[in-house]
Amino acid sequence: MxxxxxxxxxxxxxxxxxxxxxxxxxxxxxxxxxxxxxxxxxxxxxxxxxxxxxxxxxxxxxxxxxxxxxxxxxxxxxxxxxxxxxxxxxxxxxxxxxxxxxxxxxxxxxxxxxxxxxxxxxxxxxxxxxxQVLFDKNEILKGDGTPYTVFTPYFRQWQQKLEEFYYKSYPSQKYLGKLLHISRQQVPALETLGFLRSAQEIPSVNFEDKLEDYERLRDLPGADATTRIGLHLRFGTVSIRKAVSEAIRQKADKWLSELAWRDFYMMILWHFPHTSTQSFKPAYDNIRWRNNETEFKAWCEGRTGYPLVDAGMRQLNQTGFMHNRVRMVAASFLTKHLLIDWRWGEAYFAEKLLDYEMSSNIGGWQWACGSGNDAAPYFRVFNPELQSKKFDPDQKYIDRWLPEYKQKKHVQPIVEHAFARERALKVFKTALNV
Structure with a gap:
């Protein structure tokens, strides 16, 4: 038996x-x-x-x-x-x-x-x-029982509800003696799964010693001050409760808010599953995207002629990671400067990012495009050159990932910023009927 x-x-x-x-x-x-x-x-x-x-x-x-x-x-x-x-x-x-x-x-x-x-x-x-979240899909709701769609009041409620009960760890290791006794099972070889071993570097699971730098330098891509914990949260090699507990212990408030954004986007995706393929704001599905494949290829390969965008895409292609500030600039550039559907960019990030998480990726892309909940307004078009001057003033990041720029061998801009901005505003206004 x-x-x-x-x-x-x-x-x-x-x-x-x-x-x-x-x-x-x-x-x-x-x-x-x-x-x-x-x-x-x-x-x-x-x-x-x-x-x-x-x-x-x-x-x-x-x-x-x-x-x-x-x-x-x-x-x-x-x-x-x-x-x-x-x-x-x-x-x-x-x-x-x-x-x-x-x-x-x-x-x-x-x-x-x-x-x-x-x-x-x-x-x-x-x-x-x-x-995988601190607060579940229905634990942070408005007074009328509906989900928040704006982050600030959501986060306010998130913080008010935060107490040790929610981030106390489960002592699962204490009970491992209850596991079924069986001989060691072999993990199928990668080749059996149709894959080859990757030589790409995996970010460390240790994030605790990065939190102090993160609070000060998180927006500077050249500073390497982010925790790189995304991959580990995505696959659960680090518990969200451990991350929140450490953020509280070190009073890393900015980093804690990023963990809350992750909860927020998970909640949004669960309550509004259509956002995985459609705009949160339906009017944005009326946008007449140009979807120029040659320009999309140039963006993917980091050949747009805008150093910060291209450095970010090179970092992504080589390491499977891109600094969050640069993700916003690259996403804005694709959707606003080139008028390419946010879904194209979202799919490319899904293919390349080690820390790819559907809810956060879709949330970020729809934020940049303007189509999401609590998103940047349609008329906000990042100027990549101003973003470079503000967040990479010494060009440390650009020099690392785009060495040809320093050698004056970088390609010319694929489109002129002022022209692209006016074109985007016209197309968006027509679609949104404003």
Missing amino acids: KKEISICWLRRDLRLADNAALYHALKGPYPVLLLFIFDKNILDKLENPGDTRVTFIHDVLTGLNKELEQHHSSILVKYGTPETVWQEIVGAHHIRAVYTNHDYEPQACRRDDTLAEFLASEGITFHTFKD
Whole structure:
């Protein structure tokens, strides 16, 4: 007779410490089998066989398996679509309950709804928990019960509600003795998944010693003063509770507000899932984009003739990261100067960014375009040259990522700023009927 077990499905929470779903699973009545699925639905959409994010996940899983050996357990790692993998697993084990953490992206929500129905038909309970945000989708609402769509009042409420209860860690490691005892499971080779090992550098998981610099220098791309924690929050190798706790301990108020922006965008995407493909403000879908493919290619390759934009795109293409200030300038340039659909830029960032998170990326792009909730107004058009003078006055950032500029070999601007601004205002006014 098969042993009764629970399964804890790891997804965007690749850690054993301070993991909500794992904690609740281990506190349950059955031994817990850890599961991770390399989702074919997601991997098949990745065009780069050397995608660093896949290498990162592979390495993290390998490390976790080594850590689990001392508890006589392992992670069952599968490759396939969740639908087929779950049918296989349910057939192979006597599962009584499945535990996992909430996801907020539209496709993930549909996946979880489908799984919940399937598990219910098999008599298996399905439990999901808040883990990747500090405040869940319905925990910060206006007085009338509707979601905030402007950040400032949302953040005010977020701060007022903030107390230790919300960022106290789950002692999941304390109960690892409840894991199912199994021999070490092999993580499928990257080649089996259709990928190659990436040699790209992975940012450190340590962010604590960067917070002081962040408060002072966060807007200067040449200062390298950001924490680079995005990748680790995206895949859950660092808990949001640990990040918030450290921000409070160090009184890093600006950084804390950035973590709140992340919660905010997750909440917006969950309440308004159409924003993953459409403008939050419907009128912006009336914009007649130029969508010039040659100019888009020049933007992607960092050949627009605007040094700050081009340096940012070179940094992105080479490292999988771009400084946030430069992301705003690059996004504004694409949507306003070149009149190219924000969705084109969002998709390019999704392909390249190691820290890509759908909610924040879409939120950022719609902010820059003006189409989002609480976005920059349509008539705000960043001047890349003024942004360079203000935030990279010594050209440290530009010199690093665009050495030909210093050598006077940089390409000429693809479009003149004043002309592009007037063109954008005309097109936007027509679409918005203002």
